[in-house]
Amino acid sequence: MLKKSLRLSSTDFDGLKLKRPQKTLKNPYFTLKIYENSLKKPRFGVVVSKAVDKRSTIRNKLKRLFFEGLGAIINTIGSADYVIIVNKSAIKVGKTLIFSEISKLLTIYPQSPNPKP
Numbered sequence: 001m002l003k004k005s006l007r008l009s010s011t012d013f014d015g016l017k018l019k020r021p022q023k024t025l026k027n028p029y030f031t032l033k034i035y036e037n038s039l040k041k042p043r044f045g046v047v048v049s050k051a052v053d054k055r056s057t058i059r060n061k062l063k064r065l066f067f068e069g070l071g072a073i074i075n076t077i078g079s080a081d082y083v084i085i086v087n088k089s090a091i092k093v094g095k096t097l098i099f100s101e102i103s104k105l106l107t108i109y110p111q112s113p114n115p116k117p
Contacts, residue, residue, distance in 0.1 A: 001064065002071050008045035008081060016045075016081060025105045029090040029098065030066075032105050035081040042077045044070050048086045062086055069099040077106055 008016070021033040037043065046066045048059040066084055090098065 002044060002067050006041065006043055006074065008043050008083070013045055016083065025108060027101055027105060029087055029093060029101055031085040033083040033085070037079060037081045040079055042074065042079055043081050045083045046086065047083065052086055052088050053091060058091065062090060065095060065098055069102045072099065073103050073106065
């Protein structure tokens with residue numbers, strides 16, 4: 001799990017809704033929206049809507065899974081706000097595929113000049 005300082009709060013989400021994403025990357029399992037931030041650290045948010053699954057336990061399990069995958073590669077990511085919007089097809093795939101897709105999309109995106117060492 002990520003530290004609370006690295007997660008986007010609900011008020012941060014509201015502020016991001018008014019902005020245009022700097023970059024949007026998609027794959028069959030989720031959409032990654034990248035927003036600029038003025039902080040020196042990356043922040044992450046995961047959105048799993050009721051359209052994915054009506055059971056909150058499944059939605060929370062998916063959120064934890066994505067946060068765990070992000071925690072594994074946090075040191076290689078540049079400073080920005082990242083929002084992951086999970087698709088329904090993510091329920092059926094395994095943990096390793098989700099982790100590899102997260103790292104693949106984040107390596108496609110050009111990093112900021114000062115990623116964490």
